[in-house]
Amino acid sequence: MSVKAEQKARNIGEKKEEGKMRVILFPVPFEGHTNPMLHLAQILYSKAFSITIIHIITHLTSLHPSNHPNFTFRSIEPDHAETCSVGGVIELITLLNRQLIEPLRKCVAELVGEVDNEIGCLITDAHWHFSQDVANEFGIRRIVLRTANISAFLGMLALPALRPFYTLPSSETNLEDPLPNLPHLRFKDLPTMNNESHHFIDQLLTSIFIQTKSSSAIIFNSFHDLEPDSLLKCHHLFSPIPIFPLGPFHKHLPLTPQPHHPSFSWLNSKPPRSVLYVSFGTLATLQPHEFLEIAWGLANSTHPFLWVVRPAMVSGSEWLERLPEGFEEMLGERGLIVKWAPQREVLAHPAIGGFWTHCGWNSTIESLCEGVPMLCYPCFGDQKSNARYVTHVWRIGVMLGDKLERGVIEKMIMKLMAEREDGEIMKRVMDLKEKADTCIKEGGSSFNSLKNLVNFILQK
């Protein structure tokens, strides 16, 4: 391919939007990070900004530029030979923070060289700490997007300094002890990543902290009434940088009806609040014995369930072949297993009465926005602190426990589903749903935060 043709192929959907200020967004290529960044892009597009997304060519997301005809896309490419050889998520993000400096610099230089749209700012995921130096080099303001909530971000940033207190062999710290300055979280709620080195994790978190402090502003996919104390702490920690909590992002946008997905004809046949929705997000994996415990726990509970099992989610399996012979036939109409579900729309369906979740932040906020109580089984990263907030601060869910065991699963499903009529958990989650609805309406905290963000970007 000629250089020109290659350039053309890479700059998909080039838009000329005269007079509009351009906002460049650069997501981390995991669905749980890309989706909220794309939602933010849609929100800013609706405020008359021209949107350019820099995306990484990788198998890690299902981001299709053709699904976003209003945006311009620029792609950058890592060294696939090197990225394919790394072991875990943290190591991969660490490597990309090093590898992508030159490609991002080149891409931003090209965008700066185009005179048609003035660049308002570069919004990058908090994990892309290297992008601060690139933004500085071109005199562009970098705004950090933390796709998760504020409390978990504070816990995450506190981790490197707290590490010696709870991982050294001589450590006397009880894992049940509250964290200094973050009393809602315990040492055991701090983020962990399966089998990844503490050194990589702490180095990455320290760099995120330093470069967020050097940024021009921070955006959170959360809202004031959900985390007032953490928001205040964050203001103190990052002062004088402005902070814009303008979530829940997806509530600023209309639902996309998905009438043809098989989940909906099945859900339509179920009574209100009768179904448990089960999904562990886009990254978590299960061992075959854990998968079986879940299957039997669900089967033994008396409730209908809709269960998302991603292909290859169970180690060594393509999809459902580890289920016992005849399992699905035995369930009949009571259970539906799918490879993917339009989750926002599923959670909004009147038949849903509970959500068994891994407590990824997107799942958590989507659930509370629909008034659906949660059964929490956090797996890694910030999921443990999210689960702690769900069960002990907002008190809109119950914790499953550390182990997947069919008897416990059955018992906890029954406990959660008993709440859905008139329980205290149900009342609290409905109250939060109302707060989430209110905050994005005119005069609400997220509505105002968005207005302030727009002004901030415009006042270059």
Ligand code: UDP
């Ligand atoms: N999701 C979905 N359908 C699925 C599984 C996941 O729509 O079958 C979406 C879900 O709505 C959420 C995101 O994928 O927006 C998962 O993000 P989360 O932060 O909950 O978890 P992660 O995948 O990052 O662990």
